Amino acid sequence: MALLLDVKSISKSFGGLKAVSDASLSVDEGKIVSLIGPNGAGKTTLFAIISGFLGADSGSVFLNNENITGMKPHRICDKGMVRTFQITQPFASLSTLENIMVGAYKNTSLKAKAKQKATEVAELVGMTHLLNTEANSLTVAGRKRLELARALATDPKLLLLDEVMAGLNPSEIDEIVNIIKIIRDSGVTIFLIEHVMKAVVNLSDYSYVLNDGVLIAHGTPKQIANDPLVIEAYLGQGAAKAMTKNTPTKAKASKTSKKGGKS
Amino acid sequence: MAISISRWVQMGLLVLAVVLPLAIQNNFYLDVLTIIFFTAYLGQSWNILGGYAGQFSFGGVMFFGTGAYASTILWTTYGIPPIYGVFVAILAGAIVGLIVGYASFRYGLRGSYFALITLAFAEMLRIIANSVEFTGGGVGIFLNFEPSIMNLQFINARGFYYLSLGMVVISIIIAMWLERSRFGAQLIAIRENEDAAEALGINVLRSKILAIMIMGGMGGAAGTFYAQKYLYLDPPIAYSIALSVEMLLVTIVGGMGTVFGPLVGSFVLHIVTEVAKHLIESPGLSLIVYGFILILIIAYLPNGLIGLFKGLSGKRGK
Numbered sequence: 001m002a003l004l005l006d007v008k009s010i011s012k013s014f015g016g017l018k019a020v021s022d023a024s025l026s027v028d029e030g031k032i033v034s035l036i037g038p039n040g041a042g043k044t045t046l047f048a049i050i051s052g053f054l055g056a057d058s059g060s061v062f063l064n065n066e067n068i069t070g071m072k073p074h075r076i077c078d079k080g081m082v083r084t085f086q087i088t089q090p091f092a093s094l095s096t097l098e099n100i101m102v103g104a105y106k107n108t109s110l111k112a113k114a115k116q117k118a119t120e121v122a123e124l125v126g127m128t129h130l131l132n133t134e135a136n137s138l139t140v141a142g143r144k145r146l147e148l149a150r151a152l153a154t155d156p157k158l159l160l161l162d163e164v165m166a167g168l169n170p171s172e173i174d175e176i177v178n179i180i181k182i183i184r185d186s187g188v189t190i191f192l193i194e195h196v197m198k199a200v201v202n203l204s205d206y207s208y209v210l211n212d213g214v215l216i217a218h219g220t221p222k223q224i225a226n227d228p229l230v231i232e233a234y235l236g237q238g239a240a241k242a243m244t245k246n247t248p249t250k251a252k253a254s255k256t257s258k259k260g261g262k263s
Numbered sequence: 264m265a266i267s268i269s270r271w272v273q274m275g276l277l278v279l280a281v282v283l284p285l286a287i288q289n290n291f292y293l294d295v296l297t298i299i300f301f302t303a304y305l306g307q308s309w310n311i312l313g314g315y316a317g318q319f320s321f322g323g324v325m326f327f328g329t330g331a332y333a334s335t336i337l338w339t340t341y342g343i344p345p346i347y348g349v350f351v352a353i354l355a356g357a358i359v360g361l362i363v364g365y366a367s368f369r370y371g372l373r374g375s376y377f378a379l380i381t382l383a384f385a386e387m388l389r390i391i392a393n394s395v396e397f398t399g400g401g402v403g404i405f406l407n408f409e410p411s412i413m414n415l416q417f418i419n420a421r422g423f424y425y426l427s428l429g430m431v432v433i434s435i436i437i438a439m440w441l442e443r444s445r446f447g448a449q450l451i452a453i454r455e456n457e458d459a460a461e462a463l464g465i466n467v468l469r470s471k472i473l474a475i476m477i478m479g480g481m482g483g484a485a486g487t488f489y490a491q492k493y494l495y496l497d498p499p500i501a502y503s504i505a506l507s508v509e510m511l512l513v514t515i516v517g518g519m520g521t522v523f524g525p526l527v528g529s530f531v532l533h534i535v536t537e538v539a540k541h542l543i544e545s546p547g548l549s550l551i552v553y554g555f556i557l558i559l560i561i562a563y564l565p566n567g568l569i570g571l572f573k574g575l576s577g578k579r580g581k
Contacts, residue, residue: 072466073462074462074466082463084462085459091452091459094455102463102465105445105449106464110445111443
């Protein structure tokens with residue numbers, strides 16, 4: 001399994017606050033890897049560093065064995081890694097089609113080709129009926145999909161998805177989980193930040209857990225859900241102990257952490 | 264279908280503009296039309312950076328003035344005719360654009376900060392032009408009137424009219440190209456959301472600098488035109504804040520980020536000015552009327568007059 005993304009001991013402080021400290025992780029080609037953790041854990045900061053939007057204090061990022069640390073985001077996009085934003089950033093006064101075309105223009109200078117690519121991507125993410133809708137008037141779910149579609153239209157090797165499911169209702173989540181699986185099956189590797197635990201367990205091949213800027217655990221979603229450190233991170237100190245005392249079964253533990261994840 | 268109708272209208276208006284001087288013998292009207300086209304052209308140059316790329320400049324005149332000085336000095340001092348000089352003027356404008364663009368966009372200046380820095384650059388250039396020898400300093404430069412194509416000077420108003428018409432047509436073609444090209448789509452993406460544009464692989468810095476260089480080149484050519492028509496150049500004219508304001512005003516009134524916005528805005532504002540001047544005896548009052556109409560348009564038509572037309576035709580009901 002080829003290593004696509006390799007993050008080596010990234011640290012970043014904002015003034016006295018250590019947002020990320022010594023975080024190392026890797027993403028294998030063809031997988032769906034997730035990064036989870038409580039609010040304020042530093043997930044988005046780490047994403048911003050990986051995608052070139054933020055400089056790291058120390059550490060390095062390798063994409064396909066190439067050092068991309070400190071590269072500008074558009075150069076990193078050229079290399080095949082593209083991110084979406086947690087707070088959606090649509091081109092507000094443009095239509096869905098025009099939004100996606102901006103991504104599609106990455107690989108063609110011809111309007112007709114960009115249009116064709118954008119239409120295909122829109123179909124993949126289920127936005128065909130919204131092509132002429134102004135991005136401004138899309139619903140939250142629509143905007144999340146638009147983020148995904150625009151990024152996908154650049155034909156990336158690796159997609160960084162920052163909470164594409166936040167704020168969606170269960171049926172919308174199921175839809176987007178399916179879409180992400182289809183994207184993975186088409187050969188795109190996916191690295192995602194997520195709060196919706198059900199989706200994480202459902203989707204990921206591998207997970208990393210970030211708490212207070214430190215990676216405290218990694219493994220398959222099932223391993224993670226039973227890790228006492230992870231449970232404590234979500235529910236507070238002593239929670240793991242209390243839980244193993246009362247309900248030591250696996251199922252219960254993962255259910256509780258699901259609850260925590262939503263908060 | 265609707266598109267082809269508006270194409271016919273555009274072609275019809277162009278033909279009308281071409282044959283109009285045959286019908287109008289009065290130089291005054293031709294001169295007004297020339298100024299309308301000239302301002303529309305400058306407005307379009309502002310529109311590329313301001314309307315499409317979303318970077319509002321308040322010192323657009325710096326390209327105009329630099330271009331005017333470039334071709335004028337080449338002509339008066341070195342004897343190089345303006346028909347060649349205009350290309351140096353375009354180059355000079357583009358280079359000023361490159362320098363100012365790099366200096367401000369490199370450090371992420373946006374919004375009002377960018378507007379102010381362009382104003383400062385224009386003022387700086389005015390002061391420099393005022394204090395160095397080769398621009399004629401505060402005395403200015405008088406140009407000779409030697410009508411010929413080589414000198415871009417004409418015996419009657421008709422020649423300048425056609426030249427300005429040609430310029431406005433070229434500026435509209437540039438805007439039309441922007442609307443259907445990748446570069447234009449990228450500029451609009453930058454206007455709408457810079458971070459998202461960067462994330463999607465757009466080299467935001469380079470695109471903005473290219474946009475300001477196009478604006479600069481267009482402004483430079485306008486400088487040559489102005490100097491050859493009015494035959495006098497001094498720092499307050501070359502780097503006039505009023506002209507900076509006018510080029511953004513016609514664009515905002517007509518509709519930013521639209522192909523015909525600057526032309527429509529220029530028509531409306533100039534005709535309002537002229538009519539107000541004729542109808543109202545006391546000179547100050549016409550300016551008040553002008554200001555009042557501006558306020559109305561800005562308050563009630565945030566997308567400009569073109570936005571009003573679009574809204575009426577229901578093309579983009581907003």
